[in-house]
Amino acid sequence: MVIAKAPVPGRVKTRLTPVYSPEEAARLAEAALIDTLGAVLATPVGRRVLVLDGAPGDWLTSGIEVVPQCGGGLDARLAHAFGLCEGEGPVLLIGMDTPQVTPELLGRGLELSAGEAAFGPADDGGFWALGLAEPDPALLRGVPMSVPETGAVQRRRLDLAGLTVRELPVLRDVDTAEDARLVAAEAPLTRFASTLAALARTGAR
Template identity: 35%
Template sequence: MTGARIIIFAKAPVPGHAKTRLIPALGPEGAAELARRMLFDTCREALAAGVGPVELCLAHHLDWDEEIPRGVELTDQGAGDLGDRLWRAARRAETPLLFIGTDCPDLDRKRLKAAAEQLRDHDAILHPAEDGGYALLGLNRLDRSLFTDIAWSTDAVARQTIERIKALDWSLHIGETLRDIDEPADLSILGDTPP
């Protein structure tokens, strides 16, 4: 075990709140069901990685009453923009930590284990996403600048985060670029029929 805490950041899979950009293709119920499936798949992969505690940090979780997998700690994201919520979760946890979402099927147990291993030798690791965000951010150190004044939900997120890490003079490993499922065109990577 490498001792990295995995913090899964997600919205509870509630119709009308989760995967809203997929609603035109799947409808509110279908988008929520896909979000639910990806959330549980992510929890299983995080647990199977065996690198440390697994925390599911949810938005809108009070509207959702389904059981989460045994061994996963449930926390609330709280208020504020994404940066505020990530910073709050980071400060609550101990480093090393890995932030991930639930919308990247390629972020499996093998990649999570490899990311935790990279944190043995680096201050940070980042797996960029094809859309310009990141699928994983791993940290051995914390600094508020990584979460402040970032253009969230744009194609500048990974670039800005990398620039901030470099400005801190931290060692950084940039992993392979992965693809998220955010838009209807992304559904083709699932390899099966979405709900």
């Protein structure tokens, strides 16, 4: 599963502004989403779901099932996403902020047996991936989101539930212009990197 916002100017990647305009930030968000969905499509799984806030655009390719996000805070939306797949485990949830993700990494997050979870910490204190052998929405509800301790609280939830946690590598989320530069340098063959380079060539940055 990928949880994401439709790449609409002014609604996505707002922390890239004012270094980038809202339109440029939306272009980068779209590129990151396309890269993420491409990695998902290349991963051998039985179901691929985009849990979307907004309307699909021409960036969406076949093979991806789209379901709307529910209302409420991010913890409620993540819990709802896992609830869509109860009984279908293992399930791996990622966001649209890590265009450097690869099918190999996603596959590792799905190699789960009963009683196991996968956890991918982000360098900002959050997490970029959460895999559950048996999807349980209660593991997400009430976790404080978008704060420095988000990842630590979510990881502790997994431990307290008695799950064996498989650690995935730390990845950098694209939140700021510096994040964008570093991620593009790390994954130069992505659409995200080419979009960032195109903005630089046109004099945007």
